[in-house]
Amino acid sequence: MSARAAQGALSPDAALPRLPAWHRRLIALLGWIGAATFLTLLVWSAHPWFISQSSHPDVSFAQQRFRLMPTAVNPGSEWLDVTLPDTWAERGQPGGGVGRYEITFNLARAPSALGEGPWAVRIDRLSFQHRLWLNGQLIHAATVGAAGPTGRPLAYMVQVPRELLREGPNQLAVEVHHGSMGGMSVPIIGLAADVMPGFTVQSFLTEGLPLAVNVVSAAFAVFLTLIWLRRRQEVGMGMLGLLAMVVSVRNSAYYVVNGPTIPPELSAWIYFSAQTTATVLLGAFAMAIADKNWPWFRKVLWGTLIGAPLLGAIAVSHGVLPQVRAVVYPAMLLLMLPTLTLLLRVPAKFGGWSGRGMVLGIAISLVAGVHDYMRLQGMVSVMHTYWMSLATPITLASYGVALMNRFIEAVGEVEQHNVQLERKVAERTEDLAAANAAKGHFLAAASHDLRQPVAAVGLLSGLLRERLKDSPLKDMTDRLADAVRAMENLLSGLLDLSRLEAKAIRPHWQGVALGDLLRRIATHEDPAARAKGLRLRLRPTQAVAESDPVLLEQMVRNLVGNAVRYTQRGGVLVGVRRRGQNLSIQVWDTGGGIAPEDQQRIFQDFVQLANPERNQAKGLGLGLSIVQRASRLLDHPIGLRSRVGHGSCFSIEVPARLGAQAVAQAAATPEPAPPAGSEHPLQDRHIVVVDDDASVRQALTERLRAWGAYVSAVDSLDALDELLQRVMSIDMLITDHRLCDGDGLQAIGLARGAHPQLAALVITGDTASEQLQSLMNSSIPVLHKPFQAEALLRVIELQLSVHPDNLGGTASTAANA
Numbered sequence: 001m002s003a004r005a006a007q008g009a010l011s012p013d014a015a016l017p018r019l020p021a022w023h024r025r026l027i028a029l030l031g032w033i034g035a036a037t038f039l040t041l042l043v044w045s046a047h048p049w050f051i052s053q054s055s056h057p058d059v060s061f062a063q064q065r066f067r068l069m070p071t072a073v074n075p076g077s078e079w080l081d082v083t084l085p086d087t088w089a090e091r092g093q094p095g096g097g098v099g100r101y102e103i104t105f106n107l108a109r110a111p112s113a114l115g116e117g118p119w120a121v122r123i124d125r126l127s128f129q130h131r132l133w134l135n136g137q138l139i140h141a142a143t144v145g146a147a148g149p150t151g152r153p154l155a156y157m158v159q160v161p162r163e164l165l166r167e168g169p170n171q172l173a174v175e176v177h178h179g180s181m182g183g184m185s186v187p188i189i190g191l192a193a194d195v196m197p198g199f200t201v202q203s204f205l206t207e208g209l210p211l212a213v214n215v216v217s218a219a220f221a222v223f224l225t226l227i228w229l230r231r232r233q234e235v236g237m238g239m240l241g242l243l244a245m246v247v248s249v250r251n252s253a254y255y256v257v258n259g260p261t262i263p264p265e266l267s268a269w270i271y272f273s274a275q276t277t278a279t280v281l282l283g284a285f286a287m288a289i290a291d292k293n294w295p296w297f298r299k300v301l302w303g304t305l306i307g308a309p310l311l312g313a314i315a316v317s318h319g320v321l322p323q324v325r326a327v328v329y330p331a332m333l334l335l336m337l338p339t340l341t342l343l344l345r346v347p348a349k350f351g352g353w354s355g356r357g358m359v360l361g362i363a364i365s366l367v368a369g370v371h372d373y374m375r376l377q378g379m380v381s382v383m384h385t386y387w388m389s390l391a392t393p394i395t396l397a398s399y400g401v402a403l404m405n406r407f408i409e410a411v412g413e414v415e416q417h418n419v420q421l422e423r424k425v426a427e428r429t430e431d432l433a434a435a436n437a438a439k440g441h442f443l444a445a446a447s448h449d450l451r452q453p454v455a456a457v458g459l460l461s462g463l464l465r466e467r468l469k470d471s472p473l474k475d476m477t478d479r480l481a482d483a484v485r486a487m488e489n490l491l492s493g494l495l496d497l498s499r500l501e502a503k504a505i506r507p508h509w510q511g512v513a514l515g516d517l518l519r520r521i522a523t524h525e526d527p528a529a530r531a532k533g534l535r536l537r538l539r540p541t542q543a544v545a546e547s548d549p550v551l552l553e554q555m556v557r558n559l560v561g562n563a564v565r566y567t568q569r570g571g572v573l574v575g576v577r578r579r580g581q582n583l584s585i586q587v588w589d590t591g592g593g594i595a596p597e598d599q600q601r602i603f604q605d606f607v608q609l610a611n612p613e614r615n616q617a618k619g620l621g622l623g624l625s626i627v628q629r630a631s632r633l634l635d636h637p638i639g640l641r642s643r644v645g646h647g648s649c650f651s652i653e654v655p656a657r658l659g660a661q662a663v664a665q666a667a668a669t670p671e672p673a674p675p676a677g678s679e680h681p682l683q684d685r686h687i688v689v690v691d692d693d694a695s696v697r698q699a700l701t702e703r704l705r706a707w708g709a710y711v712s713a714v715d716s717l718d719a720l721d722e723l724l725q726r727v728m729s730i731d732m733l734i735t736d737h738r739l740c741d742g743d744g745l746q747a748i749g750l751a752r753g754a755h756p757q758l759a760a761l762v763i764t765g766d767t768a769s770e771q772l773q774s775l776m777n778s779s780i781p782v783l784h785k786p787f788q789a790e791a792l793l794r795v796i797e798l799q800l801s802v803h804p805d806n807l808g809g810t811a812s813t814a815a816n817a
Contacts (some may be wrong), residue, residue: 056190065080137164152180185383268321507547514544593642682796687732689712690734690735745778762778
């Protein structure tokens with residue numbers, strides 16, 4: 001090699017040979033396993049620092065011996081001297097069976113001289129099936145029955161009667177029943193107040209904390225599983241949820257001692273099946289999250305899922321489950337190798353701390369799995385607890401958090417894509433967006449702020465028309481009144497929609513004579529039909545329906561009006577047919593028909609198929625919307641049959657009122673009252689007007705004065721309060737609902753505080769459902785802006801007639817204020 005080549009090879013900038021990918025993954029895994037082992041051992045070595053392991057200073061231990069008691073399946077053993085903590089498997093004895101420990105300890109002084117309070121014995125690793133004797137006296141027994149030895153080591157503290165202790169030698173005898181992992185820790189004897197803190201920490205770290213972690217993990221698992229059930233494409237999330245659920249329930253069951261009594265054979269089989277099922281679910285989760293489908297691995301997983309529980313059941317029936325478990329569990333570790341291969345590919349997809357957390361979780365679980373297998377085989381001290389009960393929830397949680405982050409990011413991306421898609425659609429359908437925007441703007445404008453000036457214009461135009469009826473300007477004022485009437489009709493339609501949508505209308509159920517109802521509608525619509533050369537035919541009927549007469553007539557009137565409006569030749573037929581216990585009100589026309597794809601759309605607000613130019617002479621597109629909402633309120637289904645080019649049939653199905661009640665209780669829709677004959681129907685009546693809109697207040701004042709009333713107009717509750725202190729008599733209060741310092745109901749309450757029987761009327765432009773509901777519940781008469789002068793006069797006269805006690809002279813000092 002030349003000097004230049006050697007120098008290049010030794011240069012720090014020279015490229016190093018790149019290891020194969022599997023070499024790098026293996027080295028990385030070994031590194032993470034080393035880090036996980038170091039962290040685990042560090043925590044385990046620091047564990048005793050938090051828990052006192054010392055007995056009372058005056059307590060010293062002498063002899064400690066053990067004997068395996070004879071049972072039906074074990075001949076027992078002789079007494080052996082042991083050193084606590086003691087692990088049976090380390091001495092070559094089976095991990096299961098019944099054993100007895102005898103521990104001799106000395107008290108340096110009499111118990112009375114050793115402080116106040118009770119004494120206690122704390123044993124950090126004691127089977128939950130045990131009995132304790134002190135100096136021959138039984139002091140504690142726990143779940144020792146005929147079910148056989150199934151105990152597992154847990155932490156216990158037992159109080160000791162002080163009178164059983166004596167100065168000098170004492171003997172503590174402990175009988176333990178173990179299903180496996182037999183052994184016992186050193187007993188800690190002392191005052192209960194000194195022993196309790198260590199027991200609390202020990203039981204928390206070895207039982208309470210793992211149980212709490214697994215309960216939380218189970219809840220998280222349910223959450224993941226529910227997401228998967230709603231979104232089946234999230235297979236990885238579903239497999240992780242099922243895996244976490246199985247593992248968490250299995251781990252939690254380990255710490256539940258006083259649960260339902262299960263035969264030990266069945267309990268062992270359930271634990272065995274849960275372990276193998278968790279391994280299978282982990283493999284399925286690994287394939288799902290790595291986006292890999294290995295057919296051979298899938299077959300192995302299915303075989304294990306079905307075969308392992310069957311093998312366990314056979315082993316239980318022959319009493320050889322421990323031997324089978326000792327073979328199957330290492331096989332499960334081998335099955336983990338392809339799972340591990342898949343999981344090691346996942347962190348690269350997530351990157352950052354999520355990826356590092358996943359790899360660390362895998363390493364911790366591997367270390368914990370090896371440790372727990374060694375513990376099960378008695379290769380480690382009985383003082384060791386299960387590590388998997390803490391390791392698996394933490395590991396699964398790291399994956400769960402990563403999956404949830406990815407899910408949230410995916411949802412965010414979907415939302416972003418939706419925004420982009422909506423933007424593109426908006427750009428490509430600019431005309432439709434403009435129409436929708438115009439509709440939205442119009443609806444927004446048809447609120448309180450629009451109704452206020454329209455109400456003022458309506459009142460003033462009516463006054464102007466009356467005062468110029470003999471003037472050359474009469475035609476112009478008539479056109480102005482017609483324009484105002486059209487605007488009022490539009491806002492009234494919007495108000496009907498709002499009231500129906502807010503359910504602010506309460507149906508008044510009664511018998512409705514359909515013959516009278518249809519005749520009134522036909523009389524109203526016949527001139528329009530004749531003007532178009534159409535024939536409006538009505539089939540006579542004596543049927544009586546059970547409905548609200550006003551709402552039902554509004555529904556039928558809208559259907560007939562639409563039929564006349566959109567039929568160019570032929571005619572319209574209106575009739576009633578019986579349908580069992582119901583009646584079908586049908587409106588047939590010979591119009592152009594409605595295409596199937598448009599038959600739902602026509603019930604939407606402002607939709608008019610045959611009026612693209614928005615000619616108000618053809619309506620506003622609100623009639624069918626009102627019909628549909630009224631049908632929902634009354635529970636009267638709407639039917640539609642139509643053929644393009646032939647015509648349509650709309651129907652309303654209503655319940656029939658049968659028998660004698662139909663004759664006696666049939667009601668007709670009340671006709672509007674005729675206008676008052678007098679030019680001054682409110683002569684000498686004192687009416688107070690409260691409205692914070694100056695134009696409406698002035699127009700309403702002028703209208704009422706034209707009818708002969710004295711008017712006191714104020715703009716707020718404060719001004720009304722001041723007025724009430726000056727006047728002696730008031731006939732009626734008319735108030736806007738939305739005031740600058742309150743609302744109309746407050747104004748009525750204030751006025752009726754001084755005049756209890758005062759007639760009152762609320763006028764409002766509000767269409768919000770909350771406001772409509774509040775007014776309906778108040779039982780106060782309400783007139784919605786904009787309104788016609790005739791309607792205002794009818795309501796005023798009606799209220800004055802039902803409050804006769806309040807009629808009287810006016811206070812001249814306040815009149816026309």
